[in-house]
Amino acid sequence: AQTVTQSQPEMSVQEAETVTLSCTYDTSENNYYLFWYKQPPSRQMILVIRQEAYKQQNATENRFSVNFQKAAKSFSLKISDSQLGDTAMYFCAFSPSTSGTYKYIFGTGTRLKVLA
């Protein structure tokens, strides 16, 4: 079975500092996609960043970057220069691309609070 694990239920960071959120996954697939989604309080979930497993280069989107370690099945999210608007639940998600299913599997989330 494919699973996604986020071992940090809650984290906090001072404004302007850097924080890293952890995610590990388990799969026998060789090709797949990984995502980080952000869900602000009482607002809809939005995509933060996306990584394709066959690409060795880590994805970056402005202040957000990932550390993708395929052998270790690890996919962490680094937020640099944290802002108050980054306060949200963050979900790691996995989607296989070779098994014929396009189901997305989510972790349990990390609640991030950015402190002023």
Place this chain on the structure above:
Amino acid sequence: DTGVSQNPRHKITKRGQNVTFRCDPISEHNRLYWYRQTLGQGPEFLTYFQNEAQLEKSRLLSDRFSAERPKGSFSTLEIQRTEQGDSAMYLCASSSRTGSNSPLHFGNGTRLTVT
């Protein structure tokens, strides 16, 4: 692109009643997903459609749950004989392009409370 729209935003119902939720995906998206999210948890996959075909259903989706996407556009999720354990946020998401894992675009969800 008006985004994914879900109605109603909130639904309160008594145990044993039937409820139906609607999802309107982004117009050019051919895949549509339903997820359930309880407080403090991640979204749990329920089912997904490619156009009008329902391609996969989770074992979480008991026979009281049914989803349709009759013309490959909007979708409905019906829960029959609701139970208190059905109380949750029901999220709809859509994505585009067959053959690739395009990111999901989520709606605001429908919060169901079963009393």
